[in-house]
Amino acid sequence: MKNALITGISGQDGSYLTELLLEKGYNVYGLFRRRSTGEYGNVAHLADKIHFIYGDMSDLSSLITAIIESNPDEIYNLAAQSYVAVSWAEPLFTNDVNGAGVAKLLEAVKLVKPDTRVYQASTSEMFGKVQQIPQSETTPFYPRSPYGVSKLYAHWIAKNYRESYNMFVSCGILFNHESQRRGKEFVTRKITNTVAKIKYGKTDCLYLGNLDSKRDWGHSKDYVYAMWKMLQHTEPDDFVIATGKTYTVREFVEAAFLCVGINIVWQGKGANECGIDAETKKTLVKVDNKLYRPAEVELLMGDSTKAQKLLNWYPKYNLQSLVKCMIDNDLELEK
Ligand code: NAP
Numbered sequence: 001m002k003n004a005l006i007t008g009i010s011g012q013d014g015s016y017l018t019e020l021l022l023e024k025g026y027n028v029y030g031l032f033r034r035r036s037t038g039e040y041g042n043v044a045h046l047a048d049k050i051h052f053i054y055g056d057m058s059d060l061s062s063l064i065t066a067i068i069e070s071n072p073d074e075i076y077n078l079a080a081q082s083y084v085a086v087s088w089a090e091p092l093f094t095n096d097v098n099g100a101g102v103a104k105l106l107e108a109v110k111l112v113k114p115d116t117r118v119y120q121a122s123t124s125e126m127f128g129k130v131q132q133i134p135q136s137e138t139t140p141f142y143p144r145s146p147y148g149v150s151k152l153y154a155h156w157i158a159k160n161y162r163e164s165y166n167m168f169v170s171c172g173i174l175f176n177h178e179s180q181r182r183g184k185e186f187v188t189r190k191i192t193n194t195v196a197k198i199k200y201g202k203t204d205c206l207y208l209g210n211l212d213s214k215r216d217w218g219h220s221k222d223y224v225y226a227m228w229k230m231l232q233h234t235e236p237d238d239f240v241i242a243t244g245k246t247y248t249v250r251e252f253v254e255a256a257f258l259c260v261g262i263n264i265v266w267q268g269k270g271a272n273e274c275g276i277d278a279e280t281k282k283t284l285v286k287v288d289n290k291l292y293r294p295a296e297v298e299l300l301m302g303d304s305t306k307a308q309k310l311l312n313w314y315p316k317y318n319l320q321s322l323v324k325c326m327i328d329n330d331l332e333l334e335k
């Protein structure tokens with residue numbers, strides 16, 4: 001029986017990864033921040049199967065203790081201040097957790113159990129102002145947010161520990177992945193949840209920022225499987241994980257409304273653009289300038305050929321099946 005330590009266990013990916021590892025017979029340990037509400041987030045339904053260890057990425061002593069207590073064969077470092085928009089409001093905190101926190105974790109692994117296999121959650125945000133389309137492992141980075149910069153530091157320090165100390169540290173450069181467990185501040189879940197509320201008359205309009213930005217959206221379940229595959233591979237490496245398809249936020253909105261039988265047509269441009277119900281002529285989508293970011297990542301589209309070849313990894317979900325499962329969940333929630 002293998003031991004796995006997951007940081008960020010209460011998040012979206014942490015919960016799906018926990019389900020996968022439990023299915024595979026792992027002992028799962030989760031680094032967990034104390035919460036004033038005492039809740040277990042996305043792993044509440046698995047709480048009796050997880051060994052929780054209090055800790056924080058900014059606290060080296062807690063990371064050392066977590067490694068001693070869990071004696072891990074594998075560590076999945078998923079903990080992060082993961083919301084890009086907030087990284088402008090909290091740049092230093094974002095860097096402490098996402099950047100310096102990773103150096104602390106790697107140092108703890110090196111000191112306590114250097115043969116542990118480590119997964120680092122790198123991100124397509126590191127490509128930022130993209131230098132190539134599609135983006136692969138060899139595309140130069142150009143981060144566009146404090147979040148992207150913090151993750152780029154983490155990516156390089158992870159590679160550095162791999163090369164300096166011969167440690168098994170793999171980085172998954174994952175493109176956006178979503179699910180019904182996604183936080184409601186992220187655009188996909190905000191859309192599916194608000195569409196469900198509109199359907200049940202609980203609200204009348206969806207307010208969004210940049211409708212033109214394009215993302216390569218997959219499902220978290222597919223992506224945590226890729227994380228696990230990376231740590232079973234013969235060698236540590238970097239892998240892009242993506243669907244290879246890109247859609248605008250506007251197209252995601254259209255797909256979500258179609259799931260509840262509403263056909264959206266667009267009128268106006270820029271801040272004056274709005275989405276109108278083709279049948280009732282009601283305005284259901286408006287642009288709110290406050291939701292634009294100081295700098296934007298306009299287009300992400302990943303090339304996961306390397307993961308397909310070396311890990312035999314392929315996504316099962318496409319945009320339509322992703323949107324459908326998120327909408328079905330939110331309709332149930334808002335009923
Ligand atoms: P998420 O739902 O926001 O989960 C983040 C997790 O990190 C939560 O469990 C959170 O705990 C924990 N955390 C935050 N700050 C912490 C700290 N200081 N110490 C310990 N734990 C802390 O994110 P996700 O979507 O699952 O993403 C997982 C990882 O993949 C993140 O590193 C993210 O940056 C990266 N990533 C995500 C995507 C994506 O599209 N989802 C793409 C590429 C990379 P609380 O519950 O206590 O807040």
Ligand code: GDD
Nearest residue numbers: 082084123124125175176185186187188208209210213291
């Ligand atoms: N959140 C949000 N809310 N985004 C909006 C909105 C809105 O009302 N309106 C438009 N957008 C646009 C954003 O400007 C961005 O271009 C796009 O929708 C996606 O935003 P998010 O869903 O917040 O995700 P993200 O792409 O910034 O970051 C996510 O993906 C990264 C991987 O590329 C996060 O999961 C990161 O942690 C992850 O690394």
